[in-house]
């Protein structure tokens with residue numbers, strides 16, 4: 012099995028999240044051709060996770076896993092010098108090809124305790140991984156392939172969602188003095204908060220409420236990310252990359 016040719020064929024199939032059907036069938040077909048036992052686990056429409064084991068009766072102890080959906084836009088593969096380029100070459104079709112090559116090498120040596128799990132939907136909500144987890148066969152270890160500059164990552168950034176509640180009273184905007192603003196209460200609370208982590212959480216909640224109210228530009232203007240409000244402290248602009256907007260974790264209002 013030639014992992015470079017396999018990676019190129021896979022990269023050349025557009026599998027932008029939501030359109031993984033063809034790529035999944037391609038991977039399943041290749042693994043079946045190599046002699047793996049292959050299961051396609053339907054996720055949504057023609058999108059399916061691909062699960063492979065060394066044989067029908069083998070129960071993997073180690074699963075090598077990654078995803079085969081990609082962020083847009085799609086562009087096909089090309090080789091320049093000793094490098095492979097194309098959407099997903101790095102994240103994560105090149106990795107997927109390497110995992111197939113590794114599992115194939117082990118399988119040819121008679122090793123049956125290794126399995127493969129390739130999921131859809133990783134770039135948007137991980138619906139593939141959630142479903143795969145529900146049907147997990149109980150392997151002891153899972154090695155997840157993601158671009159980490161070939162270093163082992165023992166942990167990864169997670170997500171912590173908190174819900175803060177502040178009660179207010181609705182009033183017509185022509186009589187704001189009749190109302191009580193829940194957002195103002197949160198701003199007062201975070202201005203007084205000295206614990207950085209707690210303050211961050213309150214700021215996230217304010218950000219969310221402002222976004223829901225379509226009032227986000229109160230803190231920063233998305234076009235040039237310039238803030239003119241003298242009350243805003245600690246605004247540290249990310250000049251090199253602004254991706255999906257950015258969070259005001261360390262910004263507070265000095266009211």
Ligand SMILES: [Zn+2]
Pocket residue numbers: 078102103133157158
């Ligand atoms: Zn990835």
